[in-house]
Amino acid sequence: MKKFLIFAAILFAAYTWQKRVTASSTVSSKYTSHDEVIMYSLTTCGHCKLMAGELQNANIVFTEKFIDTDSDAKTELYSKLAKAGVAPRTIGMPALDVHGNMMPDNPGLAAVRKRL
Numbered sequence: 001m002k003k004f005l006i007f008a009a010i011l012f013a014a015y016t017w018q019k020r021v022t023a024s025s026t027v028s029s030k031y032t033s034h035d036e037v038i039m040y041s042l043t044t045c046g047h048c049k050l051m052a053g054e055l056q057n058a059n060i061v062f063t064e065k066f067i068d069t070d071s072d073a074k075t076e077l078y079s080k081l082a083k084a085g086v087a088p089r090t091i092g093m094p095a096l097d098v099h100g101n102m103m104p105d106n107p108g109l110a111a112v113r114k115r116l
Helices: 002-024 046-057 071-083 109-115
Strands: 037-041 063-066 095-098 101-103
Touching: 037 046, 046 109, 063 071, 071 095, 095 109, 101 109
Parallel strands: 037 063
Antiparallel strands: 037 095, 095 101
16 A cells, blocks of 8 residues: 555656646747847756757757856846746756747747747
8 A cells, every 4th residue: 555655646746747847848938029049058958958959950040058157148048037927936948038939948849940
């Protein structure tokens, strides 16, 4: 019985985490308009490296800023998120600014293409 309860708790936690990640990955809030694609990354982030490769393979021109080594980039990111109405919280990386649309939580290439 104890093993079943532990399994059920783990299953519930995984379900709620997946549901939260799926919901947050569709967040896109416009704060301004411009012609750039900016990807905010961490130097140690595997998802960031994958997204950079996907953007390059899709011939999408972008600028990458590393928020763990550039404090100005980190301040810029959180300022843009606040202007876009994204609640202050821990966000998944990479976060993208696509033509003024803030897309935190590793939005995926298909979502990025919709904003181009």
